[in-house]
Amino acid sequence: MAFLTRLREARERWLSPKATDRQKRGAAGEAVAEAFLRRAGFKILVRRYACRYGEVDLVARDNDTLVFIEVKARRSAAFGDPAQAVASEKQRHISRTALHYLREIGHPQVPVRFDIVEVLDAPPAPSCRHYVNAFALAEPYVY
Numbered sequence: 001m002a003f004l005t006r007l008r009e010a011r012e013r014w015l016s017p018k019a020t021d022r023q024k025r026g027a028a029g030e031a032v033a034e035a036f037l038r039r040a041g042f043k044i045l046v047r048r049y050a051c052r053y054g055e056v057d058l059v060a061r062d063n064d065t066l067v068f069i070e071v072k073a074r075r076s077a078a079f080g081d082p083a084q085a086v087a088s089e090k091q092r093h094i095s096r097t098a099l100h101y102l103r104e105i106g107h108p109q110v111p112v113r114f115d116i117v118e119v120l121d122a123p124p125a126p127s128c129r130h131y132v133n134a135f136a137l138a139e140p141y142v143y
Contacts, residue, residue, distance in 0.1 A: 029073020029119040029126075030057055036117065036128040042067070051100045054093035058117075059101060065111045068098045070134075073119040082118040083131055088138070095138035102143065112143060 034044055037060060046059040058069040070090070072082035086094075094114060102108070116134040120127050137143055 025075075025121070026071075026073055029121065030071045032073070032119050032121075032126045033069070033071040033117040033128060034058060036119075036130070037069070040130070046101075049097065049101055051097055053096040053100055056094055056097050056101070065113055066102075066108070067113050067115050068094060068101075069115045069117055070094055071117050071119060073121060075121055082120070083116045083129075083134065086116055086134070091135050092138040092141075095141050098137075099141055099143060112137070 030047070034047070037058070038044065042060040042062050044058060044060050047057070049056045049059050056068045057071040060067045060069060070086050072085055074082045091114070098112065098114070102112070113133045114135050114137070116131040118129040118131070120129075
């Protein structure tokens with residue numbers, strides 16, 4: 001538990017003083033998700049990869065697979081599962097951003113997948129739920 005607290009504090013220091021509460025909560029959720037994925041054996045390659053098409057919260061490697069991860073953090077599940085917020089439009093943005101990333105690194109011939117990590121920041125401690133291969137590359141994109 002102390003590790004998660006230190007991780008949150010470090011993330012808070014990295015944020016600008018003008019960051020909104022929502023941005024701070026999102027960054028804290030990403031830090032919790034990152035720690036969760038590292039414990040599961042993922043190697044985090046990039047945090048918050050952004051280009052003109054959008055942003056991907058985390059890019060990681062799981063064995064030989066390149067994984068693009070969307071993190072959804074919520075205080076509670078009162079309004080449904082956070083993963084439900086990754087609708088088709090968001091999936092298209094993530095897909096297009098992922099293709100841009102793949103183009104930047106030279107189109108490696110590796111399997112690619114899209115995961116979602118939900119972070120519920122409810123007391124006494126945050127919990128994570130990992131959706132492996134949560135959605136496919138959005139149409140009309142091909143890789």
